[in-house]
Amino acid sequence: MMKKQRILILGSSHTGAFQAARHRIAQAFPSLDVHYFGLPGSAYFHATFENGIFRAPEKRQRQFDWMDSREIDVRQFDRALFVGQRFAFGSAMRLIMSYDILEEVTRSKRPLMSEAAMSGLLEALIAQQVEGLITKFGRDPRFSFLAAPYPLDRSTLKGPAQEKALKAVLRKETGVTWGLKYEEIIAAEMAAARLDLVPQPLETRETFLTTQDHFSRQPSSAGVPDDEVDNRHMNADYGWQVFCAYAETKLEIRPLPIAEAEEHETGLS
Amino acid sequence: MGTPFSPATHEWQSAVAELVPTALEGLYVRKFPITPDTAIMTAGSCFAQHVHRHLQDRAWNVIDTETPSIALPRAALNRYGYGLFSARYGNIYTARQMVQLLEEALGRRTPSEPIWQRDGRFFDALRPNVEPEGLGRPRLVREARADHLKHVLRAVRSTDVFVFTLGLTEAWVHRDDGTVYPSAPGILAGEHDPEKYVFYNFTMAEVQQDLDDLRTTLHEIKPGMKILLTVSPVPLTATGSGTHVLSATTYSKSVLRAAAAEVADMYKDVDYFPSYELITAPSAKGTFYDANLRTVSMSGVAAVMDMFLSAHEASDLRGTSLRSGGDDEDARELVCEEALIEAGRA
Structure with missing residues (x-):
């Protein structure tokens, strides 16, 4: 029997979407042995990575129900997908929305900034993030980094958890x-740093910078207290789609068709 | 029996020679208080960037009308002229240039040759550093400048204390209308044309008059504003005066220092802050300068800021500014046209 490839999905709360899709992933990718390790955002970003061990900070606020350990040995895995890199998305959107570009025709009474300055500042912002990844994780050909999903398309509508900067950019x-430039810069900085990037698959997006609403982990914000409305975290369908994209592009494996996967699961194949 | 020179701060031995350079007591006796909540506007030579940065890092109320209010790497901001001063005017080495900027912002003055070229790109001759690659069309330079002038006025209108660091007496001036440029034509952009531009070294009387005019114009925009003058301790990189650079530096700094004193003595709302004295004091034995004996060392800057903060009873670190992101070694590099003169020779 061929040895299964060991894959680790490690990251912030966005790991939840993959964890929620774990049964489907296991069924459709029988040649993979996928493990999940997620921490709340601040704990993830404050976690340490030393000698191959990824360890949650001592004073961790809370832990996800499905997590039974506070550290994981990444060396045991053939590949690792680091989930939830924000690449300063919020800051980038606020920067873009705050200025009219000198070389562009449209004026909205915002201050002017040259195209060169806007590009230069975005590049510096992203470069700082990429440097952070290198400092923390080093350069390991087994590692891939997935950007956090863009907020849901509905997040640009008036209401709780509205993404005002994103809305302004889209308008x-x-x-x-x-937005395209922002992504190009991420790709260029990651390539220059020799880090492997997994961009959000286009088929999960509504606009270039938003995610389709049906991927929401909270199908509707109706009846949800304002401070609990979540426009940023996605469901199992999203985890599934993105994992398939990762598997196809990085591992060169396609999911088995459903019937075949079920047969494989029941041992009929 | 006392001497006519008491107290002790009036005697060299006790006031300077016997003290460590960071503890020159009584060197700065403030005329008016400045608090973390005072709205401070900064402008001047590259040394003034230290003041702006340090006060901003301590979360003092330093006006900054053009810099994005987002945590961005400082070196990148500075590369495009952001985060250096209260508006994006770049270094202003002479009092005359500052007066001209305000006059232009008020719509009373149009500078000669405001656009310079280099390699097919166009630069704002009065702040050639803020767009390192220049802009694609002259129209863009004009539009950017018009936008910038609005921010200059906005900054002045919200200012309680204007901190101005005098850097040089030497300047390149347009022959037609006396427009003063921050760098010689041909260094960053433009072409040196002796028919158009002439080297000029301001006299003490002229600097004093310019400072007086500056005060008048500032008060016209924002009545009641206070002014804190300083003189940059950074020697000249090069002189156009035809004299030895050391003599030229001594002349320049002496004129600026004397003019600042004259104006500060004349008005209750103008004070002088002796950063120049602190850095150049013989007791420091040159340790407040870097190895090039020109740029001020980090310890020198720290000593200056300590003197300022102690006098204003705010020596504790108040907080960290949002704009202090990306605190790397590069960020310590000041944006200084003078340094480019040096680089051009290398």
Whole structure:
């Protein structure tokens, strides 16, 4: 029997979408042995990574129900997908929305910034994030880094948890162009740093910078207290889609068709 | 029996020679208080960038009308002229240039040759450093400048204390209308044309008059504003005066120091802050300078800021500014046209 490839999905709360899809992943990718390790955002970003051991900070606020350990030995895995890199998305959107670009035609009474300055500042912002990844995780060809999902499309509507900066960027005539530029910079900085990037698959997006609403882990915000409305975390379908994209592009494995996967599960194949 | 020179701060031996350079008691006796809540506007030579940065890092109320209010790496901001001063005017080495900037912002002055070229790109001749690669069209330079001037006025209108660091007496001036440029034409952009531009070394009387005019214009925009003058302790990188650079430096700093004193003595709302004295004091034995004996060392800057903060009873670190992100070694590099002169020779 061929040895299964060991895959680790490790990251912030966005790991939840993958964990929720774990049965489907296990069924459709029988050649993979996938493990999940997630921490709340601040704990993830304050966790240490030394000698291959990823360890939650001592004073961790809370732990996900499905987590039974506070550390994991990443060396045991053939590949690791680090989930939830934000690449300063919020800061980038606020920067883009705060200025009219000198070289562009549209004026909205915002201060002016040259295209060169806007690009230069975005590059510096992303470079700082990428440097952080290198400092923490080093360069390991087994590692891939997945950007956190863009907020749900509904997050740009008026209401609780509204993404105001994102909304302003999308309303900007050249907002999508700058969104594209933001992604190009991430790709370029990651490539320059020799780190492997997994961008959010296009088929999960509504606009270039938002995620389709049906991927929400909270199908509706109706009846949800304002401070609990979540427009950023996705469901198992999202985890599944993204994992498939990762498997296809990085591991060169496609999911088995459902019937075949079920047969495999029941031992009929 | 006392001497006519008491107290002790008036005698060299006890006031300087016997003290460590960081503890020159009574060197700065403030004329008016400045608190962390005082709205401070900064402008001047590259040394003024230290003041801006340090007060901002301590979360003092330093006005900054053009810099994004987002945590961005400082070196990148500075590369495009952001986060250096209260508006994006770059270094202003002379009092005349500062007066001209305000006059222009008020719509009373149009500078000659405000746009310089280099390699097919266009630069704002009055702040050639803020767009390192220049802009694609002259129209863009004009539009950016018009936007910038609005922010200059906004900064002045919200200022309680204007901190201005005098850097040089030497300048390149347009022959037609006396427009003063922060760098010689041909260094960052433009072409040196002796028919258009002339080297000028301001006299003590002229600097004093310019400072007086500066005060008048500032008060016109924001009545009641206080002014804190300092003189940059950074020697000249090069001189156009035809004299030895050391003599030229001594002349320049002496004129600026004397003019600042004259104006500070004349008005209750103008004070002088002796950063120049602290850095150049013989008791420091040159330790407040870097190895090039020109730029001020980090310990020198710290001594200056300690003197300022002690006098204003706020020596504790108050907080960390949002803009202190990306605190790397590069960020310590000041943006200084003078340094580019040096680089051009290397």
